[in-house]
Amino acid sequence: MTLAREPRLPDPDGWYAALMTAHRDLDEAASRRLDAALVVLLANHIGDAAVLAEALALARAAVSPPAAAGPAAAPAR
Amino acid sequence: MRLAPPLFPYRRPAALDRPGPEAAPLVIVGAGPVGLTLALDLARRGIASVLLDEEDTVSVGSRAICWSKRTLEIYGRLGLGQRFLDKGITWQRGRVFHGEREAYAFDLLPEQGHEYPAFVNLQQYHAEAWLVEACTATGLVDLRWRQRVAALETLPDGVRLRVATPDGEYQMQADWLLACDGAHSTLREGLGLPFLGQIFHDRFLIADVRMRAAFPTERWFWFDPPFHPGQSVLLHKQPDDIWRIDFQLGWDADPEAEKDPARVRARVARMLGPDVPFELDWISVYTFRCRRLERFRHGRVFFLGDAAHQVSPFGARGGNGGVQDADNLGWKLAAVLDGRAPESLLDSYDAERLPAADENILNSSRSTDFITPKNAAARAYRDAILALSATQPLARPLVNSGRLSRPAILTDSPLATGGVATAPAPDAPVLRDGQPDWLLRHIGAAGDGFTLLAFAGPGVPPAAAPPGLTRVVVSQEETPGALFDHAGLATARFAAGPGEAVLLRPDQHIAARFAAPELAAIAAAHAKALGHAP
Numbered sequence: 001m002t003l004a005r006e007p008r009l010p011d012p013d014g015w016y017a018a019l020m021t022a023h024r025d026l027d028e029a030a031s032r033r034l035d036a037a038l039v040v041l042l043a044n045h046i047g048d049a050a051v052l053a054e055a056l057a058l059a060r061a062a063v064s065p066p067a068a069a070g071p072a073a074a075p076a077r
Numbered sequence: 078m079r080l081a082p083p084l085f086p087y088r089r090p091a092a093l094d095r096p097g098p099e100a101a102p103l104v105i106v107g108a109g110p111v112g113l114t115l116a117l118d119l120a121r122r123g124i125a126s127v128l129l130d131e132e133d134t135v136s137v138g139s140r141a142i143c144w145s146k147r148t149l150e151i152y153g154r155l156g157l158g159q160r161f162l163d164k165g166i167t168w169q170r171g172r173v174f175h176g177e178r179e180a181y182a183f184d185l186l187p188e189q190g191h192e193y194p195a196f197v198n199l200q201q202y203h204a205e206a207w208l209v210e211a212c213t214a215t216g217l218v219d220l221r222w223r224q225r226v227a228a229l230e231t232l233p234d235g236v237r238l239r240v241a242t243p244d245g246e247y248q249m250q251a252d253w254l255l256a257c258d259g260a261h262s263t264l265r266e267g268l269g270l271p272f273l274g275q276i277f278h279d280r281f282l283i284a285d286v287r288m289r290a291a292f293p294t295e296r297w298f299w300f301d302p303p304f305h306p307g308q309s310v311l312l313h314k315q316p317d318d319i320w321r322i323d324f325q326l327g328w329d330a331d332p333e334a335e336k337d338p339a340r341v342r343a344r345v346a347r348m349l350g351p352d353v354p355f356e357l358d359w360i361s362v363y364t365f366r367c368r369r370l371e372r373f374r375h376g377r378v379f380f381l382g383d384a385a386h387q388v389s390p391f392g393a394r395g396g397n398g399g400v401q402d403a404d405n406l407g408w409k410l411a412a413v414l415d416g417r418a419p420e421s422l423l424d425s426y427d428a429e430r431l432p433a434a435d436e437n438i439l440n441s442s443r444s445t446d447f448i449t450p451k452n453a454a455a456r457a458y459r460d461a462i463l464a465l466s467a468t469q470p471l472a473r474p475l476v477n478s479g480r481l482s483r484p485a486i487l488t489d490s491p492l493a494t495g496g497v498a499t500a501p502a503p504d505a506p507v508l509r510d511g512q513p514d515w516l517l518r519h520i521g522a523a524g525d526g527f528t529l530l531a532f533a534g535p536g537v538p539p540a541a542a543p544p545g546l547t548r549v550v551v552s553q554e555e556t557p558g559a560l561f562d563h564a565g566l567a568t569a570r571f572a573a574g575p576g577e578a579v580l581l582r583p584d585q586h587i588a589a590r591f592a593a594p595e596l597a598a599i600a601a602a603h604a605k606a607l608g609h610a611p
Contacts, residue, residue: 029453029456029457032453032454032457033457033460033461033464034461035457036458036460036461036462037461037462037464037465040458040461040462040471040472040475041469041471044471
């Protein structure tokens with residue numbers, strides 16, 4: 001499977017409004033937790049590692065250059 | 078009242094009074110669980126060793142307490158399994174708490190029909206005392222207490238050691254040197270070998286607490302509990318009414334101040350409530366690193382356990398990983414020293430144990446990253462996952478309070494034939510002459526330790542074994558001399574039907590499988606598993 005890139009939301013404005021409503025009255029930390037919970041639920045629903053990896057790369061590229069690979073194996077003493 | 082630890086006598090070494098270096102085929106440094114396990118394994122294969130340790134007693138404090146199923150199977154093979162079962166605390170359930178609530182519980186070994194449970198909790202000092210006793214009983218382990226390696230020099234065919242004793246120094250010329258001298262390995266430093274990996278910016282307080290408490294025998298892990306807000310806490314039951322509690326402290330904690338018994342007592346009292354009397358048995362504050370040597374073999378020197386690799390404590394992968402290093406190397410050294418295998422067999426120790434160490438480092442690093450969020454995003458995800466997990470089972474696989482030690486399974490071992498995965502043989506209940514028995518008790522138990530497990534059934538005879546192999550027959554019907562697979566679990570777990578056969582190494586790992594066993598093919602796989610080029 002690959003990530004669906006064509007618009008699929010039946011009511012984009014409605015979904016966006018619902019998302020904003022969910023965030024209303026939350027402080028910064030709680031907002032982050034809400035988004036995190038949402039990502040976890042949706043990722044589980046998708047359940048496809050390739051689709052999730054593609055979405056993650058696309059999201060990262062949209063906000064910033066690609067993430068560096070895992071922690072560097074620097075000598076530690 | 079705490080029992081006095083055993084004191085092992087220092088004996089003045091004869092080499093002090095003789096000219097020239099003492100010749101020793103095999104020297105093990107460090108009488109912790111790993112060094113002692115290796116010495117015992119070698120002795121049971123008829124190989125003598127000198128075991129040096131700078132102390133003269135067992136470990137202080139509980140230290141490695143969770144002995145995994147695979148480690149228990151190894152101790153079963155070495156004749157100590159029942160002692161672990163009798164004395165240790167058997168557990169397989171874990172509970173995870175978040176704030177004031179239980180998030181969920183898990184079961185590590187839901188399957189029945191194994192001699193050993195998922196885990197036994199036991200203080201490291203008990204295990205060490207038994208291992209010393211067992212090593213001594215073999216008559217092949219020359220235990221030298223209060224002797225430490227002051228200097229070493231590697232040679233093409235061995236290692237020259239300067240050994241310091243209370244009566245002065247002497248020289249030893251070892252053919253093989255096994256470094257089991259722990260995280261602060263002086264042998265590793267002596268050879269100037271760098272340790273590659275990462276340090277975690279966190280501190281933990283360990284307290285061994287003596288009390289009578291009604292907690293069940295389960296692993297309890299708290300994220301952000303009311304009695305220790307913002308941090309995690311781990312509780313394990315041990316024998317002798319000792320409970321092990323690990324408090325996460327954070328990087329800014331002052332390690333010396335945190336060791337103050339009054340302060341520890343206050344922390345424990347907040348956790349247990351005002352009405353539970355307890356005594357402190359041992360206190361330690363630690364930080365940890367996840368790192369390893371680039372290679373574990375350096376000519377005639379091998380590194381095992383914490384001397385070779387270190388992990389975070391979450392997942393019980395330190396001690397168990399080290400014991401499995403010894404399990405892997407012991408039979409190989411014995412085969413080379415006996416002249417049954419080429420020296421190149423020993424290179425497979427790196428090929429097999431480096432990936433295992435990487436797996437342990439990966440898992441314990443990930444656990445640490447979950448337990449100790451490094452930034453606001455990581456904290457938000459962790460807390461969201463914990464919050465979801467109380468009501469949504471889908472989130473529970475993401476909760477990481479430690480991925481508990483499992484044996485490494487290798488897909489590309491140089492010793493395997495036919496691309497078979499190098500995994501420990503599964504155990505299964507069997508009947509032998511009508512008596513209940515366990516399959517694993519018969520694997521690696523006789524001869525040079527290689528076993529052909531030959532499956533038989535009605536009208537299907539077991540495969541024959543070539544010379545030099547011990548054959549163990551598993552039958553689907555009661556047959557004299559065979560193991561009767563009365564529950565069908567051996568057949569199911571090996572996925573091997575009548576007429577098929579599995580070649581097992583002395584460390585009970587699978588080396589090859591045969592759907593239509595032929596003597597020549599079995600002999601070739603046996604030779605390959607001993608490191609002979611095909």
